[in-house]
Amino acid sequence: SQTIHQWPATLVQPVGSPLSLECTVEGTSNPNLYWYRQAAGRGLQLLFYSVGIGQISSEVPQNLSASRPQDRQFILSSKKLLLSDSGFYLCAWSVLGMAFFGQGTRLTVV
Amino acid sequence: AQSVTQPDIHITVSEGASLELRCNYSYGATPYLFWYVQSPGQGLQLLLKYFSGDTLVQGIKGFEAEFKRSQSSFNLRKPSVHWSDAAEYFCAVALNNAGNMLTFGGGTRLMVKP
Numbered sequence: 001s002q003t004i005h006q007w008p009a010t011l012v013q014p015v016g017s018p019l020s021l022e023c024t025v026e027g028t029s030n031p032n033l034y035w036y037r038q039a040a041g042r043g044l045q046l047l048f049y050s051v052g053i054g055q056i057s058s059e060v061p062q063n064l065s066a067s068r069p070q071d072r073q074f075i076l077s078s079k080k081l082l083l084s085d086s087g088f089y090l091c092a093w094s095v096l097g098m099a100f101f102g103q104g105t106r107l108t109v110v
Numbered sequence: 111a112q113s114v115t116q117p118d119i120h121i122t123v124s125e126g127a128s129l130e131l132r133c134n135y136s137y138g139a140t141p142y143l144f145w146y147v148q149s150p151g152q153g154l155q156l157l158l159k160y161f162s163g164d165t166l167v168q169g170i171k172g173f174e175a176e177f178k179r180s181q182s183s184f185n186l187r188k189p190s191v192h193w194s195d196a197a198e199y200f201c202a203v204a205l206n207n208a209g210n211m212l213t214f215g216g217g218t219r220l221m222v223k224p
Contacts, residue, residue: 006153034212036214043214043216044200044214046212092153092154096142098154099154099183099202099212101146101154102153106151
């Protein structure tokens with residue numbers, strides 16, 4: 001069966017520090033992968049999606065970036081975090097329109 | 111562009127009472143429709159989906175949803191709410207089932223009174 005792993009679960013980072021969140025999927029090939037952000041009390045905002053290795057589409061301009069170095073690996077990065085980057089980050093993969101989510105990373109920028 | 115609206119940000123119901131969470135979408139054609147549930151600090155879990163066919167779909171945990179084309183709605187219902195149903199619920203649409211990204215509504219937070 002397919003599983004999705006996302007880590008770390010929580011992260012506290014100072015303003016201006018770099019960020020790297022990793023997501024891996026097991027049990028499927030060539031999945032569509034997504035990064036969403038959920039700010040406190042708000043809905044889900046699609047940040048990036050990828051339909052294949054090295055193929056990244058950005059939905060919202062910001063100081064975040066994403067990379068897909070391997071078929072089942074999706075990385076969310078930032079060179080310098082802002083306070084406004086705090087939130088709950090969710091990785092997901094989809095098949096037949098259905099999305100399956102990781103457990104999320106709670107990022108607090110201080 | 112497609113959009114999803116969940117008009118109720120918060121809903122409180124008593125345990126055992128019935129529940130209906132509203133979802134309206136805006137799109138030129140019939141999209142693929144989903145409901146997800148999110149417990150605090152957790153990822154999202156798929157409750158049910160509608161692709162085609164019978165407009166009343168059954169999901170997990172006793173939930174069902176009805177697609178009404180004339181109203182562009184996909185409301186989620188449960189006849190009797192349990193305390194464990196307290197969570198945030200998200201309606202979502204996709205253009206097709208080919209893996210296009212989902213567009214989510216803003217979510218409805220459900221609280222259950224004992």
